[in-house]
Amino acid sequence: MNAIVHDRSAQLLMAVDGLGYDEARFRLERAALVIDGPPDLDEAHQALLLSVVRCGVRMFKAGVFLGEGLSGRITIGLERPARLRRALQDLGAQVQTAPLDAARLWIGADDGHGAPQLRAWVDGWQAVISPRPAEDPPRTGNVLAGMAAGGLAVAELFRKTVLADVRACRRPQALSVWGANEPEIAKITRLPRHAWLLGLGNLGQATLFGLSLLPWDDPGEATFVLNDADVVGPENLSVQILTTPAWIGRKKVRAAAEWIEARGFKVVLDERRFIASTQPGQNDPRMALVGVDNLDARRWAAASGFDLVIDAGLGASGPEAFDIRLHAFPGAQDPAAVWPEIQTAGRKLPSSLAALVEQGRLDMCGAMTIAGASVGVPCTAVVAAALQLGQACRALETGSCADRVDLSLADLPRASWRQMPAALYRGPAVLASRVA
Known part of the structure; x- marks a missing residue:
């Protein structure tokens, strides 16, 4: 009984889709996420990746799995000088083989590997998610835009995988954490x-x-x-x-x-x-x-x-x-x-x-x-x-x-x-x- 009272994840599905508790748990327990990207990420995209893992391990109950890339050291914030891959595992990410039906996210604006359902990247002060690569090279971004892009990516993939939202992962979306008239240079001063x-x-x-x-x-x-x-x-x-x-x-x-x-x-x-x-x-x-x-x-x-x-x-x-x-x-x-x-x-x-x-x-x-x-x-x-x-x-x-x-x-x-x-x-x- 206490497990049901404390289960905020299942309560969300029950509230959104009107599911019974057991069906909500079934959907949650099947949801997995694979994250991949280039070997070395800049600071904005490291923030993106850390945000994805912190959110993903709480929302994708079948696990968050790391692709073959994503190496190097953390150079942002106060987590350094840890190895990026080791830090992600400490947060709950896994390195073993993911379920075949896992959602797939690529960190970066390029085409990616492994047929990702979604890509997430940073363009100046903007957080961007899209099912397609960027048409133009993005600008150098900052960690707050990366943080927002990580949250956006997890939301989009959760809505598609768990909530069966037909709109999810079908179009590009962008959000500026600055707002209108953002500076061309995204450095936080x-x-x-x-x-x-x-x-x-x-x-x-x-x-x-x-x-x-x-x-x-x-x-x-x-x-x-x-x-x-x-x-x-x-x-x-x-x-x-x-x-x-x-x-x-x-x-x-x-x-x-x-x-x-x-x-x-x-x-x-x-x-x-x-x-x-x-x-x-x-x-x-x-x-x-x-x-x-x-x-x-x-x-x-x-x-x-x-x-x-x-x-x-x-x-x-x-x-x-x-x-x-x-x-x-x-x-x-x-x-x-x-x-x-x-x-x-x-x-x-x-x-x-x-x-x-x-x-x-x-x-x-x-x-x-x-x-x-x-x-x-x-x-x-x-x-x-x-x-x-x-x-x-x-x-x-x-x-x-x-x-x-x-x-x-x-x-x-x-x-x-x-x-x-x-x-x-x-x-x-x-x-x-x-x-x-």
């Missing part, structure tokens, strides 16, 4: 040296991962306030990219702090809930990166006196699992208009959960817990975190960023962006470290 991270679940852990990929000269110059009151549970294993079984039962903020401190950063722990009276103190970060699903906390954070708040929200229901909405403050709307009070009616139990209750495999309390819980996938959080950090870097460089982004990974051409109406009151140098 300013980094957030002080930030308040509110929420260390699905999105917050993806943001920590993204911060670890950035080109720090000295990570010890950065201090992050980690703010979360929750405890890690078994249900977090399949959706939160840093969570391991050893984290279960621990405070999220303490486990996450150990992970980021091991990479050289300084942290301040805050295990209190963010409430209406919470405000940054004189020595606290002036930038907040918010990733929580509590509407009150999001309103309070946006109005609490930070110089810049970038809030990323993920779709909470099965049909919305690949949706992202980002808001930045100060912006064109105030927090109360962005997140109005919503009156919720009584929730009807889905037929798939009602069947489990009737069979005695789930009690009513467990069924209601599942029905009221958010359903998420790590690939969406990884793309959202890349967007969030991309807009942070854009604000630090230019003094402005997008104040609203609305998109679905399933249909990127319909994404909408809105520019912040005025530059930030305080200059970007107040918040940033310069990259040499």
